[in-house]
Amino acid sequence: MSQPGRPMGQPGGPTGQTIAEKILAAKAGVTQVTPGQIVDAYPDLVMSHTATWRSVSVMKKIGAKRLYDPSRLAIVLDHISPAKTEKYAADQQTSRNFAREYGIEKFYDVDAGIAHLVLMEHGHVKPGDLIVGTDSHCTIYGALGALGSGIGYTEVASVWVTGKLWMKVPTTIKLTLEGRFVAGVSAKDLMLHLIGTLGADGCGYKSVEFYGGALPDMSVSERMTMANLAMEMGSKCVFIPPDEKTREWLLPRLSDPADYKPVIADENAVYEQSIEVNLAELTPMVACPHQVENTKPVTEVLGTRIDQAFLGSCANGKYEDLAVAAAILKGRKIDPRVRLIVTPGSKEILLEAMRSGILATLVESGALVTNPGCGACAGDGGTMADGEVSLSTANRNFVGRMGSNKSSIYLSSPATLAASALQGVIADPREFF
Amino acid sequence: MQDTIQGRIYKFGDNVNSDIIIAGRYLIYIDPMQLAEHAFEMLGEGFPARLRSFDILVAGRNFGCGSAREQASTAIKGLGIKAVVAASFARTFYRNAINDGLPIVECPALYDAVTEGDVIQIDLAKGVISHAGNSHAFPKMPDSVGKILKLGGLANYLKSTLTTS
Numbered sequence: 001m002s003q004p005g006r007p008m009g010q011p012g013g014p015t016g017q018t019i020a021e022k023i024l025a026a027k028a029g030v031t032q033v034t035p036g037q038i039v040d041a042y043p044d045l046v047m048s049h050t051a052t053w054r055s056v057s058v059m060k061k062i063g064a065k066r067l068y069d070p071s072r073l074a075i076v077l078d079h080i081s082p083a084k085t086e087k088y089a090a091d092q093q094t095s096r097n098f099a100r101e102y103g104i105e106k107f108y109d110v111d112a113g114i115a116h117l118v119l120m121e122h123g124h125v126k127p128g129d130l131i132v133g134t135d136s137h138c139t140i141y142g143a144l145g146a147l148g149s150g151i152g153y154t155e156v157a158s159v160w161v162t163g164k165l166w167m168k169v170p171t172t173i174k175l176t177l178e179g180r181f182v183a184g185v186s187a188k189d190l191m192l193h194l195i196g197t198l199g200a201d202g203c204g205y206k207s208v209e210f211y212g213g214a215l216p217d218m219s220v221s222e223r224m225t226m227a228n229l230a231m232e233m234g235s236k237c238v239f240i241p242p243d244e245k246t247r248e249w250l251l252p253r254l255s256d257p258a259d260y261k262p263v264i265a266d267e268n269a270v271y272e273q274s275i276e277v278n279l280a281e282l283t284p285m286v287a288c289p290h291q292v293e294n295t296k297p298v299t300e301v302l303g304t305r306i307d308q309a310f311l312g313s314c315a316n317g318k319y320e321d322l323a324v325a326a327a328i329l330k331g332r333k334i335d336p337r338v339r340l341i342v343t344p345g346s347k348e349i350l351l352e353a354m355r356s357g358i359l360a361t362l363v364e365s366g367a368l369v370t371n372p373g374c375g376a377c378a379g380d381g382g383t384m385a386d387g388e389v390s391l392s393t394a395n396r397n398f399v400g401r402m403g404s405n406k407s408s409i410y411l412s413s414p415a416t417l418a419a420s421a422l423q424g425v426i427a428d429p430r431e432f433f
Numbered sequence: 434m435q436d437t438i439q440g441r442i443y444k445f446g447d448n449v450n451s452d453i454i455i456a457g458r459y460l461i462y463i464d465p466m467q468l469a470e471h472a473f474e475m476l477g478e479g480f481p482a483r484l485r486s487f488d489i490l491v492a493g494r495n496f497g498c499g500s501a502r503e504q505a506s507t508a509i510k511g512l513g514i515k516a517v518v519a520a521s522f523a524r525t526f527y528r529n530a531i532n533d534g535l536p537i538v539e540c541p542a543l544y545d546a547v548t549e550g551d552v553i554q555i556d557l558a559k560g561v562i563s564h565a566g567n568s569h570a571f572p573k574m575p576d577s578v579g580k581i582l583k584l585g586g587l588a589n590y591l592k593s594t595l596t597t598s
C-alpha cells in the first residue's frame with residue numbers, strides 16, 4: 001500500500017522500488033520499505049580510515065570486546081600517511097594493533113592509498129552492498145552500484161560491535177544524462193555544474209540515481225568522480241546502475257564472480273524529482289572560494305593567478321585523471337611560479353602510471369609526485385601560506401582546508417588543472433584538445 | 434539530558450561546514466575541551482572565545498555539511514553550547530550530534546525570527562521553541578533515535594545495552 005501523499009508508480013499497480021529502497025530493505029531483512037521509514041540495517045562492509053583509533057577508543061570506553069563479524073571490517077590508513085608526528089604514529093600503531101588482535105584481513109597500511117579507491121580496486125565493494133564508513137565520500141561506492149554513506153567514528157564502533165545501525169530510507173532523485181562531452185569537458189565539470197545548480201544541500205538526505213544514453217560510454221573512473229562529488233550536494237547515497245562497464249571492471253577483482261549480483265530499480269520506482277542534463281552543452285567549470293556550490297564557467301575566472309596545483313584525491317586522483325593531465329603536460333614545462341603536486345590515489349594507480357610512462361611525463365613537466373593517499377586534500381603536505389591560491393582537483397574548497405584561512409582554493413577538472421599549471425593562471429583546457 | 438534548554442543564541446548563516454567548525458589538523462583530538470579550544474578558529478580573530486558567552490547556536494540550511502568528522506559536534510559541546518537549532522542539517526552532522534549527545538532541532542521558522550543574543554527556550558519533549566512570546570513547533574525525533582540522545586549519546590546507549598544483554 002502506498003503512503004498518503006506518495007504517488008503510485010503506475011495507476012492501479014504496486015509501487016516499484018528504487019535502488020536505495022531495495023538495498024535497505026534487503027539489509028534490514030524486510031520485503032519492502034518506504035521513504036521516511038527508519039530501519040535497522042546490517043552493512044556488508046564498515047570502512048574506517050585514519051580515524052580507526054578513535055573507534056578503537058570507543059570500544060574500550062564502552063567495555064566491548066567482541067566484533068559482530070571481523071570479516072565485515074575494512075581498515076585503510078590513508079589520511080596523513082605515513083605518520084608525520086609522534087601522535088599520528090601512535091594512533092596508527094593503535095589501528096594496526098587492533099587489526100592484528102582481531103584478525104582483520106581487509107587491513108591496508110600507509111602504502112596502499114585512499115580507502116575508497118583501495119577497497120574498490122581490491123574487490124571489497126559489490127553491487128547491492130550496504131557500506132558505511134568514517135568518511136563522507138563513501139557515496140563513491142555507488143559507482144559500482146553499492147549504497148555507500150558516511151558516519152562518525154562512534155557509530156563505526158557501534159556497527160563493529162552490534163553489526164547494525166538505524167537508517168532512514170531516503171527519497172530518490174533521478175538524474176538523466178544525454179549527449180556527449182565536448183573535448184576538454186569531463187565528469188568533474190558535470191558535477192561542478194550540478195552542485196552549482198542544485199546547491200550544497202540540493203540532494204540533502206536523498207539518494208541519487210544516474211541514467212541516460214550518455215552512461216554506457218562513461219568509464220568506471222568517471223562514474224567514481226560523479227558518485228564522489230554528488231556528496232557535495234548533500235546526497236546520502238548515489239547510484240550508477242551496474243552495466244557492462246561495471247561488470248568488466250569489477251569481475252576480475254572479485255574473489256568469487258558469483259558475488260556479482262546487480263541491484264537495479266524497478267521500472268515503476270517513484271522518484272521525487274527528475275533532472276536531465278545534456279552533456280554537450282557543458283563547459284569547463286571551476287568552484288570558487290570558499291564553497292563548492294560557488295561554481296563558474298572557467299571562462300569567467302581566466303587569468304586568476306595560482307601558486308599551487310594539486311592533482312589527486314578520491315575525486316580525481318585516479319589513473320585516467322593523471323593520464324588526462326599528462327597528455328596536456330607532455331613535452332611542456334609548468335610555469336615556474338607554480339608548484340604542481342601529484343598524489344596518485346592508490347598503489348595500483350601509481351604502478352600503472354609508472355609502467356605506462358605518464359609518471360615520467362608528469363615529473364619532466366615539473367611536477368612533484370608524492371606517495372599514494374589523501375595527500376594535500378587532507379592537509380598532509382602542500383600547506384598554503386597567507387594569500388596563496390591553490391587550484392585543486394579535490395572535492396572541497398572550504399576556507400583553511402589546505403592551510404591558512406587567508407589562502408583560497410579553486411576546484412577544477414584534471415584537464416583544467418594541467419592547462420592552468422602551464423600558464424600559472426587559471427586557463428581553459430579546450431585549447432589543448 | 435534535560436527536556437528543556439534555555440539560553441542566548443548565536444546566529445550563523447547557511448552551509449556552515451565541518452571544516453569551519455573544526456579544522457582537519459585538530460582531528461588528532463577527541464576530547465571536547467581540547468577540540469573546543471580550536472572550534473570555529475577558521476572564522477578568524479575572536480573565535481572561538483566569542484562563542485563561549487552563548488548557549489545555543491542557530492543556523493540556516495545545511496549546518497555541518499562536508500566532512501563526516503564527528504569532532505564537529507564534540508567541539509561544539511566542548512564550547513558549552515547546549516543545543517543547535519538549524520533550518521536543516523547535513524545528515525552526517527545530524528547523526529554525529531545525536532551520537533555525541535548534543536541536542537539538535539530542525540526548525541526553519543525560527544531562523545528569521547531571531548537575532549544574535551536573543552533568549553530562546555527549547556522544549557524537546559513537546560517539540561516547541563519559545564521566543565519573545567511566540568511559539569515555533571518542530572518535529573520531534575522518532576523515539577528509536579531520541580533514546581540515544583536522551584542517554585547522552587551512542588557510547589552511553591551502547592554501554593547500557595551491552596550490560597543488559
